[in-house]
Ligand code: HEM
């Protein structure tokens with residue numbers, strides 16, 4: 085879609101460089117003149133927001149690592165020392181901890197956006213799959229980072245998550261335990277575990293950056309999808325990325341960063357768990373262990389199953405399902421704007437995910453009292469889990485077959501401009 | 511070449527396969543140190559056994575020690591608790607195996623097989639679901655329905671012999687290898 089390069093080197097140096105390493109041409113074609121549908125809305129700013137947050141996490145992380153000590157006896161104190169003694173340490177740590185939260189907030193918006201506008205459909209399947217890979221790497225990175233603090237929640241999160249692998253014992257005896265022992269480097273989560281988690285927590289963000297590169301490459305082959313979900317038919321449907329989308333993205337990035345810094349400055353422990361200010365104690369589990377908010381829906385699914393192996397399979401299945409989405413949706417129309425039934429199920433799915441998140445934060449034996457009858461929350465979680473899977477494996481295939489989509493507009497330009505003449509894009 | 515008729519493997523095929531096989535085996539051998547370095551080091555393995563003094567533990571009391579980085583429960587059971595555990599039919603158990611490192615792997619989960627001396631229950635305090643430490647139940651502060659332990663993480667319940675009775679955990683709490691050095695000293699591991 086990007087077509088032949090329009091870059092013309094203007095100076096002697098840029099001509100010289102262009103013949104040797106056409107890096108300016110590359111930047112020009114991908115970031116400046118790149119033809120972008122003229123109807124991208126607010127929800128399309130989250131890609132830029134995510135890129136900025138990956139940068140924030142890497143920069144704050146690298147400076148935190150200058151003061152952090154990955155040792156079971158020193159880690160917790162080193163984080164406290166970052167908070168109290170290191171110049172601006174409190175700011176850097178709160179930026180990093182809340183940066184992870186906002187990173188996930190942005191990625192969830194970005195993913196729901198993709199689901200709503202059918203951005204995973206042909207020819208963008210690989211783009212979607214790379215996105216899911218990034219999401220999985222993000223979850224791994226955030227989990228590893230959370231363990232580094234070596235508070236009570238850190239320790240028990242590490243224990244519970246690594247023990248997910250021990251469920252494999254129920255398929256091949258001893259294999260699961262062997263994997264868990266290998267992950268721990270001991271008989272339990274301990275010093276060896278903390279050290280390797282630090283090593284990997286440092287590594288994975290760079291792996292994410294690499295996959296982001298592939299993700300954007302895969303985006304630039306077919307070009308952006310758009311809220312109408314129809315293909316770009318010609319130059320009248322697009323605008324150059326710069327200045328139109330650089331300006332629009334920058335505006336929303338700034339807005340999002342304001343929100344983020346407001347939390348960093350005024351309520352930095354908003355999503356944190358107070359138990360993580362208690363140093364790790366390997367012999368006492370806190371009464372209520374909960375993961376960070378962004379993992380709660382999966383935690384609710386895990387807990388809703390009363391059998392160990394099945395619970396782990398449901399948890400893994402919920403994530404793996406995302407890889408299949410491009411082939412589960414049978415509809416010919418991409419955008420939910422023109423899919424009246426799917427639109428309804430989509431919004432129900434959003435509510436379902438939020439509900440699962442809420443359920444994951446409640447204690448296991450909690451119940452809702454409805455007109456005198458106790459409705460155990462595990463049952464609510466079971467229904468919510470069923471809808472999560474049903475949405476992907478039943479509704480996406482079936483609704484696409486039976487739904488009658490609304491009429492699609494002729495072109496992006498017509499839909500945006502009516503009969504007015506499109507302005508020539510410079 | 512389209513005109514080649516030789517169906518016989520050629521010397522070149524042999525060289526391809528031999529090279530490929532050598533590369534695969536060599537690759538696996540070279541990868542192994544990078545994988546195995548993550549397994550417990552000899553320093554970790556060397557610290558694998560401890561001795562504990564149990565003289566001060568009163569009947570009805572459960573004390574937690576630390577063994578191999580895990581909590582270790584030593585519970586001095588009351589006659590009532592032992593009788594309760596004995597009264598359970600094997601068919602009511604979720605996990606029929608004793609999980610006692612001092613006995614054969616297939617020993618049944620009778621109360622007798624869960625301890626060396628019925629009065630002393632020695633268990634690894636790691637919930638067999640996802641590894642939290644269960645909370646001990648006492649007559650004053652009961653935890654769950656079976657008088658043993660309750661794991662708050664996802665609600666697994668254990669009886670007074672540490673056997674799983676309800677919840678997502680698949681196995682009874684493990685009995686570590688241990689022996690009595692004297693009436694009041696225990697060697698674990
Ligand atoms: C994808 C990007 C990243 C994510 C999502 C992420 C996430 C996290 C999270 C959730 C924590 C726990 C925060 C807390 O509760 O205090 C953490 C801690 C930490 N991270 Fe990262 N991180 C990322 C990148 C990095 C990088 C590139 C480094 C460089 C070494 C790094 C170094 C650290 C250190 C030293 C800590 C422990 C100190 C602390 O708690 O603030 N992180 N990370």
Ligand code: FES
Nearest residue numbers: 637639640661664
């Ligand atoms: S860890 Fe004990 S019930 Fe899940």
